[in-house]
Amino acid sequence: xxxxxxxxxxxxxxxxxxxxxxxxxxxxxxxxxxxxxxxxxxxxxxxxxxxxxxxxxxxxxxxxxxxxxxxxxxxxxxxxxxxxxxxxxxxxxxxxxxxxxxxxxxxxxxxxxxxxxxxxxxxxxxxxxxxxxxxxxxxxxxxxxxxxxxxxxxxxxxxxxxxxxxxxxxxxxxxxxxxxxxxxxxxxxxxxxxxxxxxxxxxxxxxxxxxxxxxxxxxxxxxxxxxxxxxxxxxxxxxxxxxxxxxxxxxxxxxxxxxxxxxxxxxxxxxxxxxxx
Amino acid sequence: xxxxxxxxxxxxxxxxxxxxxxxxxxxxxxxxxxxxxxxxxxxxxxxxxxxxxxxxxxxxxxxxxxxxxxxxxxxxxxxxxxxxxxxxxxxxxxxxxxxxxxxxxxxxxxxxxxxxxxxxxxxxxxxxxxxxxxxxxxxxxxxxxxxxxxxxxxxxxxxxxxxxxxxxxxxxxxxxxxxxxxxxxxxxxxxxxxxxxxxxxxxxxxxxxxxxxxxxxxxxxxxxxxxxxxxxxxxxxxxxxxxxxxxxxxxxxxxxxxxxxxxxxxxxxxxxxxxxxxxxxxxxxxxxxxxxxxxxxxx
Numbered sequence: 139x140x141x142x143x144x145x146x147x148x149x150x151x152x153x154x155x156x157x158x159x160x161x162x163x164x165x166x167x168x169x170x171x172x173x174x175x176x177x178x179x180x181x182x183x184x185x186x187x188x189x190x191x192x193x194x195x196x197x198x199x200x201x202x203x204x205x206x207x208x209x210x211x212x213x214x215x216x217x218x219x220x221x222x223x224x225x226x227x228x229x230x231x232x233x234x235x236x237x238x239x240x241x242x243x244x245x246x247x248x249x250x251x252x253x254x255x256x257x258x259x260x261x262x263x264x265x266x267x268x269x270x271x272x273x274x275x276x277x278x279x280x281x282x283x284x285x286x287x288x289x290x291x292x293x294x295x296x297x298x299x300x301x302x303x304x305x306x307x308x309x310x311x312x313x314x315x316x317x318x319x320x321x322x323x324x325x326x327x328x329x330x331x332x333x334x335x336x337x338x339x340x341x342x343x344x345x346x347x348x349x350x351x352x353x354x355x356x357x358x359x360x361x362x363x364x365x366x367x368x369x370x371x372x373x374x375x376x377x378x379x380x381x382x383x384x385x386x387x388x389x390x391x392x393x394x395x396x397x398x399x400x401x402x403x404x405x406x407x408x409x410x411x412x413x414x415x
Numbered sequence: 416x417x418x419x420x421x422x423x424x425x426x427x428x429x430x431x432x433x434x435x436x437x438x439x440x441x442x443x444x445x446x447x448x449x450x451x452x453x454x455x456x457x458x459x460x461x462x463x464x465x466x467x468x469x470x471x472x473x474x475x476x477x478x479x480x481x482x483x484x485x486x487x488x489x490x491x492x493x494x495x496x497x498x499x500x501x502x503x504x505x506x507x508x509x510x511x512x513x514x515x516x517x518x519x520x521x522x523x524x525x526x527x528x529x530x531x532x533x534x535x536x537x538x539x540x541x542x543x544x545x546x547x548x549x550x551x552x553x554x555x556x557x558x559x560x561x562x563x564x565x566x567x568x569x570x571x572x573x574x575x576x577x578x579x580x581x582x583x584x585x586x587x588x589x590x591x592x593x594x595x596x597x598x599x600x601x602x603x604x605x606x607x608x609x610x611x612x613x614x615x616x617x618x619x620x621x622x623x624x625x626x627x628x629x630x631x632x633x634x635x636x637x638x639x640x641x642x643x644x645x646x647x648x649x650x651x652x653x654x655x656x657x658x659x660x661x662x663x664x665x666x667x668x669x670x671x672x673x674x675x676x677x678x679x680x681x682x683x684x685x686x687x688x689x690x691x692x693x694x695x696x697x698x699x700x701x702x703x704x705x706x707x708x709x710x711x712x713x714x
Binding site: 145146149150151152153154156157160217220222223224227228230231232233234235237238239240241242243245246247249250252254255256259260288293296297300345349351352355356370373374377378383386387390391393394397 | 449453467470473556558563564582589646653688697700
């Protein structure tokens with residue numbers, strides 16, 4: 139009991155306060171911070187063109203990656219919920235990428251995507267000249283999204299599967315007696331009852347996608363140019379390569395506000411579509 | 416709570432359904448669709464595993480032939496020299512990663528079971544408010560406190576030591592505490608009451624009665640903290656500077672820099688990093704699934 143109180147106090151609560159204060163300062167982390175008020179926030183929002191590009195990239199990444207992951211996870215969970223032989227293998231296969239090291243995964247895909255890698259060789263056999271994926275500013279974000287979905291789908295799948303298995307079979311039975319076919323049972327019974335889990339995974343995926351770092355660090359380093367630089371990656375550069383701790387802290391807090399606002403909006407919206415039985 | 420119980424069944428694929436559910440009534444035609452579905456799902460899983468197979472295969476091919484298409488199977492003539500290259504330099508990194516993982520696993524299991532026990536079983540003022548604070552810290556993005564932590568550890572002289580990568584982690588096992596609290600809450604109250612009547616102290620009750628009953632939850636906590644530690648990239652990246660103190664993920668990243676053109680040894684290094692995790696995952700999948708489904712339950 140005591141250790142966790144001390145731990146959270148020393149390593150989370152105090153740092154949170156420190157970072158809130160340091161976001162109001164100009165600070166290189168070595169000399170003592172200079173108080174500058176809201177200047178960092180003002181600079182971020184008005185004079186930093188890279189910040190806007192990074193924000194746009196992050197939102198684009200999140201808006202495409204999250205629905206794709208959840209939809210894919212839902213389809214897989216529905217499959218996994220059928221009583222078929224070989225399901226243990228199926229589930230293991232889809233979950234395995236989730237436990238793998240992001241650096242290893244990043245380099246495997248880096249080579250798959252290389253201009254003369256297997257993906258382009260495969261495309262050539264069907265007569266398509268593939269782009270140079272990670273070196274192409276149009277394709278780089280979609281390419282990383284594919285890897286992100288591939289790696290991340292196992293976690294929501296397991297949660298949704300847990301939700302599916304908690305749906306009482308009697309409900310399906312009753313619906314069938316009433317003459318509902320497979321599709322309408324799925325749309326009218328299964329999905330509404332699964333909405334709490336769907337909401338949870340949407341929210342969790344949103345929060346984690348917004349903070350994607352590893353894949354970008356390994357596969358693209360934010361490039362070409364800044365075309366795949368995302369929020370945490372830019373923050374890391376600002377703090378640890380340029381030594382602008384105050385500015386980075388302001389970025390961190392701006393992210394907290396953004397995530398909180400979007401999460402709050404999702405929370406309000408869920409009242410309209412999530413069904414708590 | 417039901418999800419915790421369905422964990423193992425979910426894994427073995429033997430969840431019992433009452434008779435009369437959809438699959439229980441075989442009809443003509445159903446069999447063929449089922450067979451097709453099985454084939455489809457197997458193909459889907461295999462295609463999903465392709466990047467993994469490719470990694471393994473490339474790690475056993477001579478460098479000049481890694482990118483040839485269609486890729487040829489390495490099983491007949493495996494090229495072991497890639498692994499020799501990797502093993503000649505991986506040693507210290509592997510050791511650092513193992514040491515960190517061990518510290519993190521043992522530490523977070525102890526701290527989160529103690530804290531989970533306190534939050535679930537002991538009565539004290541402000542208990543639930545405190546638990547609320549614990550949960551809220553889970554939502555705050557880690558960069559918010561990583562920056563000041565970095566400054567703090569600089570003052571301690573901890574930058575470029577392994578301390579920043581385990582001390583804060585084992586003292587703030589939020590997810591573990593949450594899981595352990597859930598587990599302790601499911602145990603009947605009569606258990607501690609009867610032990611207390613027999614004169615056992617709170618600590619005694621905790622160690623010899625409670626802990627043995629929540630072993631599966633402890634296993635989940637252990638697995639998650641192992642994964643978190645083994646796969647952590649951001650932590651070592653900012654806290655460690657000298658090469659000999661680095662962990663496996665950084666080794667891989669550096670390896671790429673050093674052998675920029677050699678894909679095959681890099682894939683061998685990636686395989687070495689991934690395989691221990693996969694083995695543990697396969698052995699302990701049950702606890703893993705429990706941990707994931709447990710995370711979706713609301714307090």
